[in-house]
Amino acid sequence: MMAITNKLHIKDPLHTLDILNLVLIVVSILYFAFIRRSEYEKFDFYENEMQTEDDYAVFVTGVPILLYDEERNKMVYSQELRQMFTATIQNWLQQNRNGSIDPTYLSYVQAAQRYGHDPSNPPRIVTHIDLCWNLTELNNYLRNKEDLKDKIE
Numbered sequence: 532m533m534a535i536t537n538k539l540h541i542k543d544p545l546h547t548l549d550i551l552n553l554v555l556i557v558v559s560i561l562y563f564a565f566i567r568r569s570e571y572e573k574f575d576f577y578e579n580e581m582q583t584e585d586d587y588a589v590f591v592t593g594v595p596i597l598l599y600d601e602e603r604n605k606m607v608y609s610q611e612l613r614q615m616f617t618a619t620i621q622n623w624l625q626q627n628r629n630g631s632i633d634p635t636y637l638s639y640v641q642a643a644q645r646y647g648h649d650p651s652n653p654p655r656i657v658t659h660i661d662l663c664w665n666l667t668e669l670n671n672y673l674r675n676k677e678d679l680k681d682k683i684e
Contacts, residue, residue: 591616616657624651 627636628651643650 589616613657613660616660620657624653 623636627633631637640650643653
């Protein structure tokens with residue numbers, strides 16, 4: 532029914548199709564703008580009302596390489612590393628306890644109170660440590676190794 536040959540009785544069928552295309556484009560733009568706005572509203576809701584990994588995950592660089600346990604097929608984490616991170620966070624909490632205006636600390640206090648925790652003494656600080664490979668360091672190491680090999684040759 533939409534073919535141009537079926538529109539012989541209309542004086543200018545291409546003009547009609549152009550108008551329909553324009554209407555479809557405008558409706559599509561409005562639809563996708565609405566979808567995008569609703570997705571941002573969902574993101575804001577989950578970010579502000581629910582606890583996510585971003586609320587408690589920390590990325591730390593410069594951690595020394597630990598031993599690899601071949602029997603368990605994983606990296607060995609010493610208890611000292613976990614205690615060091617816990618002590619660092621507890622020191623940060625202690626420093627910011629008295630009238631801090633640090634936005635990160637204020638956000639932490641609001642989240643802790645929302646979940647019924649004492650902000651100065653959280654129930655758990657460091658629960659799990661994951662190591663990730665920093666490929667930049669690996670690439671620099673391999674490049675330096677090749678440069679040294681070329682010098683020796």
